[in-house]
Each structure stands twice: as structure tokens, then as C-alpha cells.
Amino acid sequence: MINSLKQLYPNSLLNPIDLKRPEDYYHFQALENSLFIPLCELKNDQIKLLNIFSENSTSTTNSLPANPIEESWYQFLTKNSPAVPSGAESVRILQLDFYKLPEQFAYDIWKDTLKDSLDAIITILSLNERRLLVILDADRLENDTVPQLTGLITTLDDDFEVATRGIIGQIHRVSQALPSLYENELMLFNQAIQSDIFKEIQYLSDTLLNEIGHEATAQQPILANLRQQILSNSEYEATIRTLFAHRGNLTQAAEALFVHRNTLTYRMNKFTKESGFNLQHLPDLIICYLASN
Template identity: 25%
Template sequence: MTIEELIELYPAGKIQQTKAPSEALSLPIDGNYFVLAKETLRETEIRLLETLFPAKEYFVDKKNHPWFGYLFNQTTLDVEGTFRIIQFQLKKPKAFLQAEWENSIIEIFPNLDDFFFIRENDGALIEKYEKNHYNLEELQSIFLTLDADFDSSTTVFVGNYFPANEHLPALFKEEQQIFKTEAENLRGKSTFSLPDVVLHYFTKEAMNQSKIVQTFAEQLVLTSEIQQIILALWRNQGNISSAAKDLYMHRNTLHYRLEKFYEQTGLSLKKMDDLVFCYLLITK
């Protein structure tokens, strides 16, 4: 995207040579900054623009982190094997013990090949594949424990394992986009991977462009309660007992709610196809 296209999309934006205060969004482009007031933008717009125009001042020692140059500057990397990149966004308290937090990460991950902050609060762990690697549930427990110990809040995207070849930087760039886009739609889950969001990520544009879906969504009244039921069923793979437990609702009460919803809409949330459709409707 050129600066002319930005001006056409955001005519209220300003071009200046210096970065604006944190209250405004400063997008580096062509040696200058295109500055927008954050209050005029949706959170999803801010994340998308930050991904399209990443900040240049990275908080990383590039000499000590060759993976950084390989992923961001297309430099060569002399490694062999299969690796995954675990991206994280870290909300820190005012008195954050960063050195201790970093030491904990190094101690916890025995297969860590590199680890660095890309920006002040965003970073990446480069983990080589070994049979004893952590699964998604174990990773969620690890970061929840760290958050409890350090009074922080961490959102984590666990990338897939890929060979360290010329294709990996491009694959990582796409994983970055998925992380930035889907982190806002987690609804209670702080650690996720591609299978958790693949359906929503790759169908939302088609859903938003479909007149049939738009008309159906307008006709379908999805109350706050039924939306919570849909999300609970989705998280529990349609299991009614588990969903009822998450909702602090008696199983028979949940059955009654599902039957009423079927009578009103013709959609049975007990059927996975109908549940998937309703899930996409409330997250599109």
C-alpha cells in the first residue's frame, strides 16, 4: 500500500517526519510517518495497519539473534531441522521483572533455539522440534502460571512446525497476520493455534460479503444468552454436559434453551453443522 492510497482511505491522516505520541498511530512509510488518531479507528483496523506497516525500531540485538535477521530481513541462517515460532503479546504491570521473566522462559523451554522481543510487548520463541515438545494445553498452563507469578497478561499464538528453509519467513509472516487478526476473537482463550481459528479466519471475508448471510443474520435474533451458549458449545465440541458446566447451568435447562432456539429459528445447536454456522454468524 502506498502513501497515496493511505491518504485516500484516511483523509484525516497527517504525514510528518517524527513519530507521534502514543495516543496516535504512527505508520512508518517512505522515510516518514503517516499519523492517525487512534480514537477514529477500530481495534481491528489498528492491528491490521500495524501489521501492514510494522514499526522499524525493534527491541532486539540482531547480532545475537540471527533468527531475527532471517525472519525479518531475509538474511541467511545456518541451521537444520524443523522449528515452530511461538508468538506472544505481553501486557506488563508497571513494576515488571523483565529479566526474571526472560530467565524463566529460557529455563522452561529446553528446545529453545532463539528468543527475542520484536517490540516492547511483542516477541517470539523459536523452538526446535523434539519428541518431548509441549502441546497446546501445556503451553497454556505455562503462560497462565507465568502471568500469575509476574502479574502479567499474555496472549500466545503457537505456530506450526516447518523446515528452516527459504519458505519459512513467508510462512511466519502469514502466521503473524493470523495472530494479529484473531487475537481479538479468542473470547476467553489466551493460547491458541491455527486449528482454533482456521474456520473463522478463512471464511469471515466470504461471510461478510454474502448477502444471504447478511440477510439471515438480520432476521435471526441472537441474544447475549444464546451467544454465550453457542460459544460454550463450540468450545466443548458440542458436548452439552460440558457446555452446561461452563455456563453454570443445569443440563436440563440448557436442553430447554436449545429446544426453544430450534423452535424459533429452525437451527439445532445439537447438530454440528448448525452450530458451526451460528458460531460463524456471531464471530464474523
């Protein structure tokens, strides 16, 4: 079995001695052999099939939940437990990845500080030393909760000298369908963290847009050509990404780029003249953003 999987996934690692970033791999255990398959190469149905055959489908670095609430959510989301956790009708899952850690990191204090800072947090699951799941009660989330949460994590990063990135998932009802929806969000997260550009907390919708952009660019020659135009000029790429991040607001985008508004307008007009896409027209801006990812 192990040898067959190794042939199917040539980038997998067999019995690695010093595995870097184990959270980026699916751990397939068979007797005394361990095969680590890059998660970015696996689809949801492949993971489910591997789970059937694997004696241990989780990373060896996984830590066990410390209390009944954590245990119930951990078993439900990662172990296919049929027992649906109680206490919330709908949830939003925040996936976090520590991509920079000091040698001495007060992991539990970081978690407890975050949990104590926001009432909407049901529990925080430790998947391994770098991965966390923050389960949020959607009914207790206010409109400003997500920006508040992002600000809290940024503050904690500064205080603990760590660097965190993550994806805030969609709102889902707590039902038997939730684990498969979480798996889909996990797959998108694993794909997103392969990029060196991804170093922040962002919404799942941003990740979906990036994924759609990759697929569309691969299928549409006109978008592939547009992508070349954008990436050939660093000013164009920065302009498009910043405009999109600020929803087309020229004043805010100019401030973020540290340029005068007139300079930004000049760059946009120059891009329109060369490409035919008007960045002040929302559909054009969205298409250019998708092509740039």
C-alpha cells in the same frame, strides 16, 4: 512519498508524539519523517512493497537480539536474510502480545523463566516491549506440550501481574518459505488482536475459522441473517461459543456456562426452533460458530 502514503492510508499517523501500542502499526521511515500505518489495513504484498521503499521497516521500539541464535532467527524472519537458521528441521511459532503490563515489569526474567521451563523452545525473540516470538522445535513437541505451554504462560501472568494473548502457529519446515508463512500468520494475529474478545492463547486454526466466518458472513446473506439471530441474544452467543470450545460436549459446556445440563439443552432446543440449526449436529454448530464471529 510520505504524503502519498498518507493519502492512501488516511488512518495512518505522521510523526506521532505519543504513539499508543506501536506494535499495531507498520513504521515507514523516510528521512526525518515517520509514518505509522495500521497493520490491520495492510496485506502481505503491500508490506513487502513498503519494505522496498522504507529506510527502516521496523518499529522504533524494536530491541536487537541478544545472542547469535536470536540474531539468526531475527534476521531470517524479519529482515529477509537468506541464511536459514540451523538446529531444527521444523518449527512452530508462538506469537505473544502483552495487552496488560504493570508499570514495573521484569521483562527479561519473564522471558528467561518461560525459556527455562520448556526444552522445546529454541529461542524467544523480542520484537518490542509488548511483542514476543517463541520459536519451538516441532520435533521436540509432545501432544501435551501446547497445553503445558499455555498453562506456563497463565502462571507467569499471575506471578508477574501481566496479561498475555497469543496465537500458536502451524508446524513449518525451516526453509526459505518460512518467512512468508510467518508473515501470513503475523497478519492473522494482527487482525485477531483488534478484537476485544481475543484475550487468550489460541491455535491458528481458531483464528482462521474466525477469518473464514467474517468472509463467509459478508458473502452469504443467509449467514448474515443467522449472525443477527445469534448476536441478538447473549445466551445464544455464549452457548454456541462454549459448545464449540468444548467440541460439542454438553456436560463440559454446561459446567463452563455455570448452568445445569438440562438448562443448556433447553437453550439449544429453543435456538433450533427459532433458527432451524441443530447445535447437536456438528456441521450446524460449526456454521453457527462461524456466523457468530
